[in-house]
Amino acid sequence: MTKDRDVEVLVVGAGPTGLALAAMLGRTGIAVRVIDKAAERSRKSKALGVHAGTLEALSDVFGLGLPARMVSTGQPVRTVHFHLGRRRPIAVDLGGLPSPYNFVLVLPQGETERLLAEQAAAFDVAVDWKHELTGLRQDRDGVQCEVRRPDGAVELVRAAYVVGCDGAHSVVRRQVGAQFAGGAYPGTFLLADVTLDWGPGQAHWGHDSVRFFSTEAGAMAFFPLKDPAHAAVGPTLCRLVVIPKEEPPVPGAEIDLATFATLARAVSGLPLALGEATWLTRFTIHHRMVKRLRHGRVFLAGDAAHIHSPAGGQGMNTGIQDALNLGARLTEALRRAAPDKVDAVLDRYAGDRLPVARGVLRGTDLISRVGLLADGWWGRLLRRHILPLVIGSPFLRRRIALTLSQLPVSRQERPVRLRALD
Structure with a gap:
């Protein structure tokens, strides 16, 4: 084994969540290292939708440039059409969202990751590809991590905190023994x-x-x-x-x-x-979630903490906003908080984000079971009568659009993000 440099935060996983966290920590001057066992960034489109709340959150932290680059790369969409049975389609207008980003941005995940990686690089934060976390051990002052390098050698990395952003099959989650309760939806x-x-x-x-x-x-x-x-x-x-x-x-x-x-x-x-x-x-499709986002000095974020139906395009957005909230909490803990206040500061991450994750899980589960998977007489009743009434109501259309945009949650957490930048 070889001893590598110490870091303040080790981020495991270089998807959208890990890259957003790394970029924010770089922005606030935290010594951060990012590792990922993959050979390179994925080019697959995977998740597609970036919502208004996420674009506003990114603009809070990085200015208008990053959202502008994302919008110019992707396809802004202001209308969603629902085709229920053989009825005429019902249009839901997103143009009324109270945001300069009054649309859903259709942007392949690979492009989102590329732009977030470029933002992180602007703060001298790069990804160590082909580096795999193989073990970790916590003590009172930090976390000792074993990382396998591309040449097969194992290095010891000492970090004040570790964040698992390594997806649904998270190694970090397994290392801390966190249960991932839930199940799979039927069907293909x-x-x-x-x-x-x-x-x-x-x-x-x-x-x-x-x-x-x-x-x-x-x-x-x-x-x-x-x-x-x-x-x-x-x-x-x-x-x-x-x-x-x-x-x-x-x-x-x-x-x-x-x-x-x-x-x-x-x-x-x-x-x-x-x-x-x-x-x-x-x-x-699975729906699963951990009970805790914090395990001492180890945190879970994004798909490592919660996965759900892609209905509504909530997953990647929730992960990025997890990252920005946690980045703010870690910055406060490492730079500003008195020693006796650090635990309370870090616990606020779970206090903020666990209810959000539960709400997303409930909402996407409802959409999936009602709009995607309902069958038989119940499915016919929904398509012919219930869904047209719900989507046909202007009030409910506005409410659904606002909830899916994640604007309320993003704006509620805005003071947390801005305080970290002071």
């Missing part, structure tokens, strides 16, 4: 990043809205991806997620484009024409 979720032509009857739809379909055959979501190669109408690059009521022909096998296209047409009831797919996969 199919995903494709693909070129799509709606067909002649829908050519006027364009590419500037998100669309959700809920029919007897299943559910489908459409997200437009920014693609300068395509015109405002006609074929577009998009993310399609299909949840068919009928299992694909070979359960558990990899999906092929022809089968995906057949299922997408069956669910939507439209003569969709699908072109080349840059990503095609199937997956299972």
Whole structure:
């Protein structure tokens, strides 16, 4: 074993949560190191939506430049259309959100990570790729970490605090013995990043809205991806997620484009024409959460602490806002708080963010069970009567849009972020 430099905070995981935390700690002058066992940053699109509350939170910490770069890279969407059975679609307008970011930004996760990594690099914080945490041991003054390097050697890293931002299969979470209670949703979720032509009857739809379909055959979501190669109408690059009521022909096998296209047409009831797919996969959705975000000097954030349905695009946004809150608390603990106040300062992270995570879990679970997975007579009742009433109410539409934007939570925590920058 070799002894490496001491750091104030070791961040494990270089996804959106870990990079946002690293960038904030760099911004506030904390000595931070980021490690990730992957060979390099993922290029897959994964999570897509960045909400107004997250963009406002990032602008609080890093100024207007980072959100502006994100918006110019992605596709701002101000309208969400709901297709319930064979009814006319119901439009939900996001343009009324009380924010300069009155839209949902469709931005592939790989691009979000690239921009956050560039922001961290501006504060001389880089990611040590191919570095894997293999063990940690806490004492009263810090955390002794074992990190396997690319050459196989194990180095000892001494940190005042460790943060697990290493996703659903978190090593940090396992090291502290935290339970990840929950389960999996039934059914198969199919995903494709693909070129799509709606067909002649829908050519006027364009590419500037998100669309959700809920029919007897299943559910489908459409997200437009920014693609300068395509015109405002006609074929577009998009993310399609299909949840068919009928299992694909070979359960558990990899999906092929022809089968995906057949299922997408069956669910939507439209003569969709699908072109080349840059990503095609199937997956299972879990809903799980830890009971504690703090274990002494070790913290959990983002998917390492809570995972849920992608309905509403809440996961990555919740993780980034976890990171900015924790970054503020760690800055206060390391730079300002009296020794006898440090524990109280750090406990406020869980006090702030655990209720948020519980609320997101409940909300996405409700959306999934009602809007995506409901079947039989209950599903028909929802599609034909209940959901049209709910989404058709202007008051409820505004309430739903505001909640999904995460603006209320972001603004409630704004003083915490700003205080760390004083």
